[in-house]
Amino acid sequence: MTRLCLYILLPLFYLSFSASGIASVDLSQFKPITNEQQLPKLLMSNLHRASFVQTKKLAALKRPIISSGELVVNKDLGLLWYTEKPLNSILKITKDGIYDIESNFNPIKQTVVTNNQSFNEFLFAVLNLNWQFIQHEFRIYQSIQEPKEFLLLPVNSEMSKVFSNFRMMVGDQIEQIILWENNSNKTTIEFTNLPTSALSKKELEYFVLDK
Numbered sequence: 001m002t003r004l005c006l007y008i009l010l011p012l013f014y015l016s017f018s019a020s021g022i023a024s025v026d027l028s029q030f031k032p033i034t035n036e037q038q039l040p041k042l043l044m045s046n047l048h049r050a051s052f053v054q055t056k057k058l059a060a061l062k063r064p065i066i067s068s069g070e071l072v073v074n075k076d077l078g079l080l081w082y083t084e085k086p087l088n089s090i091l092k093i094t095k096d097g098i099y100d101i102e103s104n105f106n107p108i109k110q111t112v113v114t115n116n117q118s119f120n121e122f123l124f125a126v127l128n129l130n131w132q133f134i135q136h137e138f139r140i141y142q143s144i145q146e147p148k149e150f151l152l153l154p155v156n157s158e159m160s161k162v163f164s165n166f167r168m169m170v171g172d173q174i175e176q177i178i179l180w181e182n183n184s185n186k187t188t189i190e191f192t193n194l195p196t197s198a199l200s201k202k203e204l205e206y207f208v209l210d211k
Helices: 006-011 117-127 131-137 157-162 200-205
Strands: 030-032 048-056 067-074 078-085 089-093 098-102 110-115 138-143 149-154 162-171 176-180 184-195
Touching: 078 200, 098 157, 117 131, 131 138, 149 157, 157 162
Parallel strands: none
Antiparallel strands: 030 138, 048 067, 048 184, 067 078, 078 089, 089 098, 098 110, 138 149, 149 162, 162 176, 176 184
C-alpha cells in the first residue's frame, strides 16, 4: 500500500492528470533569464542537509495537509527524504528511481515508487539544483520586485500536463519551493539549512541498497 507520505510528496506526478482550472501567470512582473550567468550562484557543497515543512492545499479539502522532516542531498549518490510527521518514512531519490525504504526490516528493504526516467531526472534535478537540466525543461524568469523569486514555466509537454508553474525563493541556498498544479492544488515546501555532517553508516547503507 502506498504510504501517506508518498501521497503528500508525489501527487503532482501521478498519471491521472487534470487540465481544468489552469492558472494564468502575469509575466509583466518578471524578466526572462536567458543565460546561466543570470542564475543565482548557489553555495551548495557536494553534501547538504536541511529540514523541511511541506504544506499541501487540495482544492477539494478545507484544511491543508502538512508534513515535516529532514533531507540530505549528496550530488553523487542522490537524496534521502525523511518524513517525521505525520508518519515516519524514508524516500530515496536518485536518477535511477524513487524508492520507499523500509528500515524496520533486517536486511533493510526498498520498494520502487517509480522508475520513469524523465520523472526521476526532473525531481532529482530540482531537489539537487541542477540548473543545466532545469533550463532545458523550463522557461525561467526572475521577479522584478523580489530578486530572490524565480518562476519556472514548463516547456516539456508531460510536465505541463501536471502543473502550470513552479516558483523558487533562492538566497545562498534554496529557501522555498511552490508548485501550482493545473487543478488548482498548491504545494509549498520551506527549507531551513542544517549543519553539514558526513553521511552516516545507515545513510550509506540506504544509498547502496541493491547495488
